[in-house]
Amino acid sequence: MKKVKAEQKKLISFTVNGDDVKVEISADTRLIDVLRNKLNLTGTKEGCGIGECGACTVLMDGKPVNSCLVPAFQVEGSVIETVEGLDKSGELHPLQEAFVEHTAIQCGYCTPGMLMSALALLRENPKPTREEIARAISGNLCRCTGYHQIIAAIEDASAKIRLSE
Amino acid sequence: MTKTKWVGTDVTRIDAKDKVCGTLEYMSDLSFPNMIYGAVLRSKYPHALIKKIDTKRAKELDGVVTVLTHEDVPGLNGFGIAIPDQPVLCRDKVRYMGDAIALVGAESKEIAEQALELIEVEYEPLPIVDDPEEAMLDTSPLVHETGNIHNHVKIERGDVEAAFNEAYVVVENTYFTPRQMHAFLEPESGVATIDDDKNITIWCGGQHPYRDQLQVARALGMNPRKIRIINTPAGGAFGGKDEITVQIYLALLVLHTDRPAKIVLSREESVIAGMKRHPMKIYMKTAAAADGTILANEVRVVSDTGAYASLGGPVIGFAIEHSCGAYRVENVRLEGFCVYTNNGVAGAFRGFGANQVTFAVETQVDMIAEKLGMDRLEIRKKNGLRKGDIAALGHKMEASVGLLRTLEAAENSRLWQLREELKAKPGAPHKKRGIGIACSFQGCGLGKGLPDYGAATIELLPNGQFAVGVSCPEIGQGNTTAFVQIAADYIRCSIDDIVMLSGDTGHTLDSGTSTASRSVYTGGNALKLAAGNLHSAISTLAAEILSVPESDIDIEYGSAVSKSCPEKTVSFKKIAELMVERGKTIKGEGYFIWPVSETELEGYVGIPHLLYSYITQIALVEVNTLTGETEVLEAVSVPDPGKAINPQGVEGQSEGGVVMGMGYALTEDTIIEEGITLTRNFSTYILPTSLDMPCEIETIIAEELEPSGPFGAKGIGEAVCVPISPAITNAIHDACGVWMKQIPATPERVYTALKSKEVP
Structure with a gap:
């Protein structure tokens, strides 16, 4: 039998949605593979595999990244946040609530990545203008909604978060 | 109408919570113990004979569970909604780069992909045909033995020549439309299982589970009852998942291995192998009287369906049905050809042939209005279909007709009322603003003669x-x-x-299907x-x-x-x-x-329709005369969906449709040269982003209740993306005086048009 090329494995440790995890990876494993295949966090979606569509957006040390472009070995020691962490308290995050209220969702495949880009924006800029919101999600393609209801939802969520603080 | 508690209100989507929590499982999110991963070997040439397929080396690779070819397809080696002319796995010939030749099942995706490289296929390349009009010539290489013209539609009414002779104004043009891609964000993917009694279950995003079941059963030579198909949910489809995608491959893998299987296409594979919107070349000659009455329309459409039929036949029929716009036209000569080439495959796509011809006819109408010095909205109101009118194919508009309602609501919109004011303030001296309007109708349901x-x-x-x-x-x-x-x-x-x-x-x-606004x-x-x-x-x-x-x-x-x-x-x-x-x-x-039209067009199925949704859309654009770039600043969308069951949902459809139609008008085109796809991912296939969409999209729902519909509803999923495209190109003309006869109206095309206008 012909053998497949021998793979070198490596163990990495990092935090996902507040939990410490240890995962075995190969040199070519991507962050999205770790999340979806090793940790069963399938909320993060793959749409293009080349960092163009943003469906796989997660936060790495607070910054939005395309998890299809991040080699897993770079994740060692970092803090990763995915869509599954948003309602960890048991309650929907104001962004999630606003997306539901505004029907900022159709097929929903871009939604997790969209939410993560929005989360990063609101942490950095609690009172963004519509223009700033549009810019923040410009790396997240949506083929269904035309973006308006999404922008309205993010605007609404930012107001609600400010009110509750 | 019956009093309602829920219909007509903004009920929250039932899947919203699962979607925002990331807990909704799409098909590629599903996994089963002992599952294998499938990969498909696609053709190396756009047109070639297959001399030999050798899978020996691939089968020897450690971790490979199975390698399947045409010999392993137990039933009919073909699929296709209208006619099954697309091989499941090609035996002796490939007709486009997406053609499948072999199927690997392996312990991992990586191994499956590695095995593909070990399959040896000997080809004898054939001359390709990539121009649909050349494909129609006797001298052309044949894509299929049956001939390259898959479908021909010809409908004549009245006396076109007499009308052209009498007419006060005649406009004659040729239009070109692009190969738009559905670009659903979830690529074609799915999983399947098989039980001890050989019952197969397939989870795959799709648009008609029972037809998937039929097509899978036919390819497997199995009783359909032994095959269960689950199509919900899909991460977008827009017609592009109406045809079989990976269902038969999944079924073959589980049948031959008795193990669960998963296939997820990469975006590049999806782009090369998947459906597109038919590119069309549209010749149109339209005549009008001095008062703006449209007297005649002569249309010749050549549609490129690529290597296989799928729904190319019905699409050309639908295009012809809609080629005179939502207008009364008594004298017509309409002809359409659906032609095989080696350019990918085209099939169903939101709008189903209406998008292409609406771009043409709505430009013609604006040209006529300009020549007559007539208001663009008035000419549409004057000719627009009303209930009881006879439409272009000679069929009576028997059901609800909301066109005038949409035109009137559009006329009263802020954007139309303030148009001169808004146009007067461009962002810079070298930028020019314009307003465009267009309307259309969209047949709902599968049309006369098809079981619906x-x-x-x-x-x-x-x-x-x-x-x-x-x-x-x-x-x-x-x-x-x-x-x-x-x-x-x-x-x-x-x-x-x-x-x-x-x-x-x-x-x-x-x-039935989730297609056809039905x-x-x-x-x-x-x-x-x-x-x-x-x-x-x-x-x-x-x-x-x-x-x-x-x-x-x-x-x-x-x-x-x-x-x-x-x-x-x-x-x-x-x-x-x-x-x-x-x-x-x-x-x-x-x-x-479904109720159907009384009119029967002998020799045709799928046309005409009884029920139509109607829509008027307006665009405000700003054209940069130095670069040719067009920005859509604002849009108004006035759909008549019958009763809006969920107004917020209709708004979402409307806004999404506007942006999809904007992409069609300005940026989107799958470029295929000599059978090779050049735009293989979103880096070169340009979808509108949140920075490109209009800052304002106002949706005004103009409900014309349909008595035969549930609570008065019709359908609106498709119409929303149609007239916005010519509204945008008409706005470009309004801004800077150039008629765009080819879309997408890229900066290069607009700039070239501007420059040639300057030449005296």
Whole structure:
């Protein structure tokens, strides 16, 4: 039998949605593979595999990244946040609530990545203008909604978060 | 109309919470123990004979479970909605770069992909045909032995020549439209399992589970009952998942290995192998009288369906049906060809041929208005279809016609009213602003001569809730939420008491496709009939409980009531308890068959339609005269969906449609040169982003209730992306005086047009 090329494995440790995890990876494993295949966090979606569509957006040390472009070995020691962490308290995050209220969702495949880009924006800029919101999600393609209801939802969520603080 | 509690309100999408939490499982999110991963070997040439396929080395690779070729397809080695002319796995010939030759199942995706490289295929390349008009010549290489013209439509009415001679104005042009890609964000993907009795279950985003079942069964030579298809949910489809994608490959893998299998196409593979919108070359000669009455229209369309038919035949028929726009035109000569080439494959795509011809005819109408010095809205109102009118194919507009309502609402919109003011303030001296308007109609349903039916089930559950089943899949458009609203108002219960079943041959009856702007109308009508039957069953038991005759029972929200003695009531919950106690079931099924036009066009199926949705859209653009770039600043979208079951959902469709139609008008084109796809991912296939969309999209819902529809509803999923494209190109003309006859109106094309205008 012909053998497949021998793979070198490596163990990495990092935090996902507040939990410490240890995962075995190969040199070519991507962050999205770790999340979806090793940790069963399938909320993060793959749409293009080349960092163009943003469906796989997660936060790495607070910054939005395309998890299809991040080699897993770079994740060692970092803090990763995915869509599954948003309602960890048991309650929907104001962004999630606003997306539901505004029907900022159709097929929903871009939604997790969209939410993560929005989360990063609101942490950095609690009172963004519509223009700033549009810019923040410009790396997240949506083929269904035309973006308006999404922008309205993010605007609404930012107001609600400010009110509750 | 019946009073409603849920229909017409902004009910929250039933799948919203799962979607924002990331817990909704799309098909590629599913995994099973002992699952293998599939990969498809695609052709190396756009047109070639296959001399030899050798899978030996691939089979020897450690971790490879199976390598399948045409020899392993037990049934018919072909698929295709209209005719099964696309091989599942090619035997002797490939016709485009997406053609599948072999299928690998392996322990991992990586191994499967590695194995593909070890399959040796010997080809004998053939001359390719990549120009549809050349493909029509006798001298052209043949894509199929049957000839390169797959479908030819020719319809004549009245006296076109006489009308052209009498006309005050005649405009004659040739238009070109691009190969738009659906670009659903979830690539084609799915999983399948097989049990000890060889029953196969396939989870794959799709648009018609029962037809998938038929196509899989046919390829496997199996009884369809042994195959269960689950199509809901899909991460977008837009027509691009109407045809078979990976269903048959999944079935072959599980059949040959007795293990669960998964296939997820990469974006590049999806782009190369998947469906597109038909590029069309449209010749159009339109005549009008001095008062703006459209007298005649001559149309010749050549449509590039690529290597296989899929729905290319019906698409050219639909294009011809819509090629005179939503207008009365008495003299027509309409001809369409659907032609095979080696350019990918084209099939169903939101709009189904209306997009291309609407771009042409709506430009023609603007040109006529300009020549006559007539207002662009007035000429549309003057010629626009009204109920009872005879449309271009000679068929009577028998159902509701909301065109004028949409035109009038558009006229009263802020954007149209303030157009001169808004145009007067461009962002810079070298930028010019313009306003464009366009309208269209969109046939709903499959059209005359095609079986078009729906079915629905409603069952009272032991806990007092209702299981509601309609098979038309949820592809993102929100039809499951609409069905919940419609069902709740027909059953007369709370939306919270409905458990929705969708897109599953195992749990729903065949209700046809989620295409053709048909699912809400079809499913809704079937639900109405099902609810009637359910009410009879409820009444029987309620009458017994309340000791009144069955005829005395009335159904109110949540309970059955005695008409003669209104204090006698019994709740659905109580009825459910007694149903369980007595070992009974209470359910209703509804079967609905579409009404069709009285007009029959001999030799054609799928045209004409009886029911249409209508729409008017307006765009405000700003053209940079130094670069040719066009920005859409604002848009107004006025759809007539009949009754809007969920207005917020209609707004979402409308906004998404505007942006999709904007992409079609300005940036989107799958470029294929000599059979090779050049735009293989989103880096070169340019979709509109949040920075490109208009800052304002105002949706005005102009409801023209359709008496035959559920609560007056028709369908609106497609029309919303159609007239916006010519509204944008007409706005470019309004801004800087150039007619765009080819879309997308890229900066290069607009700039070139501007420059050639400057040449005296």
